[in-house]
Amino acid sequence: MAHYFEDIEVGTVHETGSYEITKAEIVEFAEKYDPQPFHVDEAAAADSAFGELVASGWHTASICMRLLVDDYIDPESAMGAGGVDELRWIRPVRPGDTLRCEIEILEKRPSKSNPEMGHVRTKLTGYNDDDEPVISWKSLSMVRRRE
């Protein structure tokens, strides 16, 4: 899993494992962080534009982060990210959906200020069981150089 700045190839696509999201987890997350009716209450969700309970978009993003940590981020070389751009919730995520992510390397460049690191721009896309994209974002992260 080690991937220092020098190992990263623009154009490569990495795949993560998968994560099944249950109704109980959707409700538990949303009760804490996003208690809108269509995330926490099945009856209210049935009456909403979604027609059924759906996951908070922040929950979907957090699950993708978990997949990144498990299967993509290298703790030896990762130096964090300052944020993400163009975070999009493309389709609702529903109880029983199984999510997986792809990470495409868009761009890399050495840091001008810090010779120990480089900047890497990636695009993450999360898919459901039907291979439909449900979430995407772009991030600019800092990655350690070998020497």
Place this chain on the structure above:
Amino acid sequence: MAHYFEDIEVGTVHETGSYEITKAEIVEFAEKYDPQPFHVDEAAAADSAFGELVASGWHTASICMRLLVDDYIDPESAMGAGGVDELRWIRPVRPGDTLRCEIEILEKRPSKSNPEMGHVRTKLTGYNDDDEPVISWKSLSMVRRRE
């Protein structure tokens, strides 16, 4: 709290209540969604660039969402958001920090395709107890019109 499209004034700033983030909650969230050493392990965090345990950026975003739902989003008029742009983690969030958010209305325009709604662009900024910004993002959300 009702704010239909017609009620929204560009330039207005709304303030939310506050939310104290504990060490236990930082670790609990991160063990589920972002188990990098500096989010889940005090000793490893002390050795990291942060020097102490810090909250996952997705946790900070989720707490801001909770403040939005409690104190800003009007369930009568809110029609969701397709995503956010320029999400930035500006400063680390630490155990014991108390967060609050400000929401500034940047822009509004009626929908061309749906006469029942309008688009509203806002900027959210989350602050710590020292009134330092720790997170920000811009979102484009759909808001119901009165008629």
